Amino acid sequence: MKLIKDASEMTALAQTARAKGRVVAFVPTMGYLHSGHIKLVEAGRQEAGKDGLVALSIFVNPTQFGPKEDFTTYPRDIERDMKMAAGAGVDVIFIPRPDDMYTEGFKTFVNVEALSDRLCGAERPGHFRGVATVVVKLFNIVCPQIAVFGKKDFQQFVIIKRLVQDLNFPVKIIGVDTVRDPDGLALSSRNTRLSPEERQIALALPRALNIAKEAFLRGEKSAPAIAGSVKNILEKHRLLSVDYVNVVSVDALEAIDFVERDAVVLAAVRVGSTRLIDNVVLSC
Amino acid sequence: MKLIKDASEMTALAQTARAKGRVVAFVPTMGYLHSGHIKLVEAGRQEAGKDGLVALSIFVNPTQFGPKEDFTTYPRDIERDMKMAAGAGVDVIFIPRPDDMYTEGFKTFVNVEALSDRLCGAERPGHFRGVATVVVKLFNIVCPQIAVFGKKDFQQFVIIKRLVQDLNFPVKIIGVDTVRDPDGLALSSRNTRLSPEERQIALALPRALNIAKEAFLRGEKSAPAIAGSVKNILEKHRLLSVDYVNVVSVDALEAIDFVERDAVVLAAVRVGSTRLIDNVVLSC
Numbered sequence: 001m002k003l004i005k006d007a008s009e010m011t012a013l014a015q016t017a018r019a020k021g022r023v024v025a026f027v028p029t030m031g032y033l034h035s036g037h038i039k040l041v042e043a044g045r046q047e048a049g050k051d052g053l054v055a056l057s058i059f060v061n062p063t064q065f066g067p068k069e070d071f072t073t074y075p076r077d078i079e080r081d082m083k084m085a086a087g088a089g090v091d092v093i094f095i096p097r098p099d100d101m102y103t104e105g106f107k108t109f110v111n112v113e114a115l116s117d118r119l120c121g122a123e124r125p126g127h128f129r130g131v132a133t134v135v136v137k138l139f140n141i142v143c144p145q146i147a148v149f150g151k152k153d154f155q156q157f158v159i160i161k162r163l164v165q166d167l168n169f170p171v172k173i174i175g176v177d178t179v180r181d182p183d184g185l186a187l188s189s190r191n192t193r194l195s196p197e198e199r200q201i202a203l204a205l206p207r208a209l210n211i212a213k214e215a216f217l218r219g220e221k222s223a224p225a226i227a228g229s230v231k232n233i234l235e236k237h238r239l240l241s242v243d244y245v246n247v248v249s250v251d252a253l254e255a256i257d258f259v260e261r262d263a264v265v266l267a268a269v270r271v272g273s274t275r276l277i278d279n280v281v282l283s284c
Numbered sequence: 285m286k287l288i289k290d291a292s293e294m295t296a297l298a299q300t301a302r303a304k305g306r307v308v309a310f311v312p313t314m315g316y317l318h319s320g321h322i323k324l325v326e327a328g329r330q331e332a333g334k335d336g337l338v339a340l341s342i343f344v345n346p347t348q349f350g351p352k353e354d355f356t357t358y359p360r361d362i363e364r365d366m367k368m369a370a371g372a373g374v375d376v377i378f379i380p381r382p383d384d385m386y387t388e389g390f391k392t393f394v395n396v397e398a399l400s401d402r403l404c405g406a407e408r409p410g411h412f413r414g415v416a417t418v419v420v421k422l423f424n425i426v427c428p429q430i431a432v433f434g435k436k437d438f439q440q441f442v443i444i445k446r447l448v449q450d451l452n453f454p455v456k457i458i459g460v461d462t463v464r465d466p467d468g469l470a471l472s473s474r475n476t477r478l479s480p481e482e483r484q485i486a487l488a489l490p491r492a493l494n495i496a497k498e499a500f501l502r503g504e505k506s507a508p509a510i511a512g513s514v515k516n517i518l519e520k521h522r523l524l525s526v527d528y529v530n531v532v533s534v535d536a537l538e539a540i541d542f543v544e545r546d547a548v549v550l551a552a553v554r555v556g557s558t559r560l561i562d563n564v565v566l567s568c
């Protein structure tokens with residue numbers, strides 16, 4: 001596995017690979033890798049083929065963190081990440097220098113309107129603008145034909161698909177289903193912050209979403225009823241606070257009254273000082 | 285010369301050319317071509333080389349026009365444009381369908397902050413956001429290594445250079461000096477709207493900028509004095525109204541007091557219902 005820190009070196013390597021007919025698959029991450037990321041790498045490899053070039057980036061992107069958020073304390077362990085990435089068959093690991101990504105006088109932002117303002121965006125103003133901007137930057141540096149994102153960050157996934165369509169990026173976006181620990185908790189780099197007690201409380205989130213899905217499968221089509229039942233379960237826990245629970249359409253993320261087409265239950269909670277998100281798709 | 289209307293066909297053609305080692309040079313225009321555009325094509329050819337692929341697009345981009353601006357009446361003559369482009373040695377002319385460029389649910393915009401709000405941006409809110417967005421779209425469709433812009437639209441040129449740097453587009457931006465008619469008027473597709481009388485009045489714009497440059501060369505370094513002298517000349521004309529005259533730094537477009545580094549005098553006026561812009565660089 002090759003380590004690259006220089007953006008122009010990354011671009012040159014990708015373009016050389018493409019000129020030789022290799023498919024470049026890209027997995028952008030903020031590091032502190034877990035099995036969910038490894039699934040993304042595997043999906044990238046499958047799409048790119050045995051001779052493809054699988055690139056994984058690690059960049060904790062400052063522009064997607066609010067001033068009171070956890071940018072400085074976001075978990076980082078580059079040594080461990082390098083070993084995991086190499087073990088997963090990553091060909092190139094790209095770890096740009098922050099100063100190279102945001103040079104003096106930086107002032108260009110990409111915004112996917114409407115989709116970025118609701119749900120997690122309402123709670124975290126500017127978050128998805130930062131995500132969209134860094135994804136465009138990374139696409140331009142890595143020049144992939146394929147990019148892989150996890151569906152745990154469902155809103156992000158929808159925003160990136162919209163961005164790629166709207167801005168005509170010649171990149172195929174692959175979404176990978178959420179990977180969970182055996183106890184049901186969706187993998188997240190931030191899980192490491194949960195105390196054992198908090199982790200037990202956090203399990204209410206996947207449990208509540210699962211119950212919602214079962215209710216839907218038994219015939220419950222009312223979006224407010226589904227969201228309400230999730231909230232009821234979550235709010236029983238004194239040490240868990242609900243940011244939002246919403247049932248929305250899968251593409252436009254618009255509030256719906258009845259689940260008549262594919263929808264998704266999106267939820268965000270706080271357990272102690274840790275913010276967790278999860279979702280479950282209701283397929284019609 | 286090949287005519288392409290389909291975005292994915294354009295992308296495929298450019299990528300095939302690049303895979304064969306050809307350099308793709310791109311000249312985005314809104315059509316109604318004049319000798320200024322031809323200079324851009326020539327510059328593109330020179331950079332791309334004899335074996336390069338020179339692509340020119342024609343697209344009157346709705347998102348860069350305000351609701352009260354001249355989108356519907358912007359001059360158009362595709363037949364004439366095709367002949368001129370072919371004569372200038374364009375290899376591919378790309379004329380996208382408006383519905384393909386802005387599909388239903390479009391909501392992604394690129395904005396170069398600060399640079400887009402001043403000067404022409406103050407007069408035309410959203411204009412440069414529309415320009416930045418369509419340039420990103422066209423870059424992603426045409427996949428050029430080189431793109432050529434005229435310096436008559438000086439603020440646009442600065443914004444695009446900033447955008448390319450900020451978003452890491454692997455595209456080299458070439459700026460081409462303004463082409464003028466023998467009477468001094470900068471070429472613009474909108475000049476066609478001027479009556480003969482209006483055209484005589486419009487000549488005050490290049491004349492005033494020329495006088496400003498001469499004053500600078502004789503030792504005048506005060507930016508307000510230079511801008512003031514330009515305004516004085518322009519305001520003598522009853523049928524000409526001044527939108528702005530500003531002396532700013534060439535890269536940041538920031539107001540300056542003294543011309544101690546390279547600066548540019550930017551001016552916008554209205555003659556009748558036609559808005560004209562022009563500029564002159566003051567090199568230190």
